[in-house]
Amino acid sequence: MFGIFVGGIITALFFTNPNPVEVHPNLAAELRVYGITDFRNLVPAELMNWESLFTLRGLVMMVGGGFLVGFGTRYAGGCTSGHSIMGIANLQLPSLVATISFMAGGFLMANVLLPIILSL
Numbered sequence: 102m103f104g105i106f107v108g109g110i111i112t113a114l115f116f117t118n119p120n121p122v123e124v125h126p127n128l129a130a131e132l133r134v135y136g137i138t139d140f141r142n143l144v145p146a147e148l149m150n151w152e153s154l155f156t157l158r159g160l161v162m163m164v165g166g167g168f169l170v171g172f173g174t175r176y177a178g179g180c181t182s183g184h185s186i187m188g189i190a191n192l193q194l195p196s197l198v199a200t201i202s203f204m205a206g207g208f209l210m211a212n213v214l215l216p217i218i219l220s221l
Contacts, residue, residue: 121140121141122140122141122142122143124140132145135216135219135220136219137219148162149163156221157221158218158219158221161218161221162218173206177199177202177203178195178199179196179199181200181203183196184196184199184200184203185200185203188200
């Protein structure tokens, strides 16, 4: 437990990138439509902050998303990394099915559901 804490501190002190994240101009234009303009960090500040947690959009993304990740991990019998890396490497058919389902869900979320949630 202490190693995780120290590793986080070392990473924050020595391995952070001081340059803003480079976002493709087409994606930046699309995100500006939803009010996301801060691309200095990996996660836009307009989405992940304490003030947005208490909005409908923040509640759906942070609380609902966290619940769905936990539920999906339990339902699938493991996480995406476990199934995709270890399960497929061991030639387990359920891991291949789970990985295909994870990818399909990710594509659906990014292209269909996320624009709906961001417009809330």
